[in-house]
Amino acid sequence: MRIFSKERPEIPIVNHLKEDGTEWTIKEKLWLGLSLPEYKKQFFRNPVNWLMIGIFAIGVPLIMQRYLFGLGAVTHASNDYPWGLFLGFGLFAMVPLSASGFMLGTTVELFGRKDFHPIERLALLNGLLGYFFAVLFLEVDLGMPWRLPYPMFVSLGPAAVLFLVAWHVATYLTVQIAEVLPAFFEWIGWLKGKRIIRKMVLGLTIAGIILSTLHQGALGALFTYAPSKVHPLWLSVNFQWIHFFCSSIFAGLSMVIVSSTLIRNFMAWRCDDEFKDNLDKITMGLATGASYAMITYLIIKIVAVAHDQEWSYLLTGWGSYYMLELGVAVVLPMLMFAFGVRNQRLGLIRFAAFITVVGIVWNRLNTALVCYNWQLYQEIPHWKEVWITVTLYSLYFLTYRFIVYRLPIVYEWKGEK
Amino acid sequence: MKKTVSRRNFLKGGLAGTAAVAVLKNKESQAAHDFEGYPEGMGVLVDLTRCVGCRSCEAACNKEQGLPEPAKPFTDYSVFDEIHHGQKRRTDETAYTVVNQYDVPELDHPLFRKIQCNHCQEPACLTSCFVNAYTKTPEGAVIYNSKVCVGCRTCMIACPFYIPTFKYSSAFNPRIMKCIFCYDTRLKDGKPPACVEACPQEALTFGKRTDLIDMGRQRIRNTPGKYVDHIYGEKEVGGTAWMYLSSVSFDKVGFDTHVPKEPILNSVKDFLAMVPMVLTIWPGLFVGFHLLATRKENIKKQEQENDEKEEQA
Amino acid sequence: MQTRKKILRTALALAIGGVLTTPAQVWTMDADDAPESVTIDSLATLYVPVEFDHALHVEITSCEQCHHHTTGGEVTDKNCARCHTTSGEADVVSCGECHESDRFHEKYLKTLEAPELYHIDKPGLKGAYHLNCVGCHQETGGPTGCQDCHTMTEAGEKLFDTHIKHSPAKGHSATGH
């Protein structure tokens, strides 16, 4: 961002006080300390924003269409495929990609690995936003979105897996908000709030692990309701929750690698030296963790095939597709991680992380859509459904960027903390 | 930003964690126990050898349930040739029941199969619903409450027979649409459902589920060679209130013969059983990890404090 | 209008399934004792009553074919023969005397629970007619389509939504033959 020139040393804002000793107002902080024309100028100079404008120009009317004329108007609403892209991507893929919050929370707070501290807040934010947008996707997909609180307060069905998901996602969202709040409190300068949360941090972190283990697993367990529908290779009644939980570990870690890479490359002005200097080392640490999770995942995938006696399926077309998925989305990045860590090849690691992220999305879409009803037919989502999904994801991107631009996520607040 | 957790804070954290566990555990422990069907419930025995595909049942259901007017009259048999996505007709928001025709090589005439909700003894739709929108009534019907449904459509995922459908066409009043065994209008007063009453062939026999199983057995036994020796729905997914007899193996007339023989809920049990374990073991385990990991730091801190105290003293 | 009148008339005239007096003296029933024709109207709401040409059917087939063991002739059905080879002519032979017109009525269903009852699976009257008629007609090439035997009433047309304009498949009878 070229706007931050030498003449304006106080920008980007890292402190409550301006050069002349007066305080930044919240409004000024929101505008990044720029004047309105300056802000506009930098906004429109960025080609990404133009892309976003294009996506929203069509996406927003489509979302309105969905709310005015029903799901049938924008999706290939189908009784055979009750869940489409909104849940297949928005819920089943967004949630594992947001496992970063509890992973790094645990690493730093519980295991005392302070060396990962510079990336902790980014991981927490990545988690929070992922969950928040998963709920947003759900709100687009639910038939009666206005009844979202029903499973909590109006009519309870506690024997259902989705009940657990609902409660846990809601609770965990609260936990994550609490975990990200300190950054916000620093930024607005309300230190008391920060201290309150500081005291709860261990409880929050442990609650985070419990809730995450359970609901990441629960998302997998949801498919065990359809033992005769999902292709046996993608559904193991006994191991499904472990598969989903275990893959969420490397999914979350890879997502942090990807987002930190993007931030460092395109938002270098926002990163402080601690973040920039430590990122390579941290990335290697994350990659090591991810590759361990991947080998574990691979083993339990094979165990599941052996346990359910599904070897013969591997010889079918579906079997080839399955092996392609495992090969490209797990084995390949796993080897790349391992090689990259050993030889300090950070480019390779980052590329592997990107493959992993795409691979997880692929796996979840396979389970929820492609291999669901494998004996019937494959449903191809309506273009409007795809567009709305992209629109919501763009909103996620914008929110992410908005927050990283401002709050002390990848830099340390210089003012009072 | 130093983040060492002092002992006091640690204790608080631990307590908060345990409290959360206690609250959650309560909820989860309910999740584990399962739902039992009512053995005294009513059911219907559908005999494929009797059905002639007249679609009277479809027509009767349409009127009884106040469903929208169909695209083709119920006397139109060209619907049997309809194929959508390579599949024969299925239930949708306009039809709670449909009859399909199957040409079976070994027979010189086609067979017809009526589908509708099978009113499972331990319904997957019911057990998967997180707002309890479904109820299995003592009379045997699986009914649905549109007032609490949030439209997540998990029941449609869970139903092994692809029965519940969603009113996708509605933005403000969507709901699940499915056969309710004519519960409100008939079953609860002891009357047979509209489709059963309409069937000229008595291909649909209404009665107590246990009696129907006896009847089915008697038909199989009394007319050797007429039926395959199986009542579909007696054991499938833990038993269904609507059951089927057929003269050819069931997979030839569109039945899924790979559905589990036990309730769908059983395949979810592995996960449900794990929930309380995580809730009870995880907190202790991770607190332990934490103590181990930060032991050195804490010792150092303690020493420092002691030193300070000594100095003061 | 004509159909209405006809329904009314026949309903008044005949009881379910054509109950006619049964000659008491004869041990085995004779085809001559049977009615010429029977008006089947017990269920005539959706379709007009059927004028069943009993005489014609007597010519085509034997009594046992439809009346099981009740007419006193040789019992051919193996299942009937288990008990009824010597039971001779029954007091009643008309269909509706044995086959419940209200087959799924709660009260009737209760009677099925009697542990000593063998006939737990006796079709109701409507079922008995159709199973018997259609089964045979399929084999012998008799009429099998619904309206081949009985015309639909207005109520029937309403139920089946016949007003919907959608060309019905030609020459396709209900059984798909």
Ligand code: SF4
């Ligand atoms: S057939 Fe499907 S909808 Fe009907 S009770 Fe069973 S699971 Fe529920």
Ligand code: SF4
């Ligand atoms: S039982 Fe009632 S709701 Fe169900 S198919 Fe029959 S008529 Fe329709």
Ligand code: SF4
């Ligand atoms: S009414 Fe009876 S005979 Fe006619 S299609 Fe339905 S089940 Fe078959």
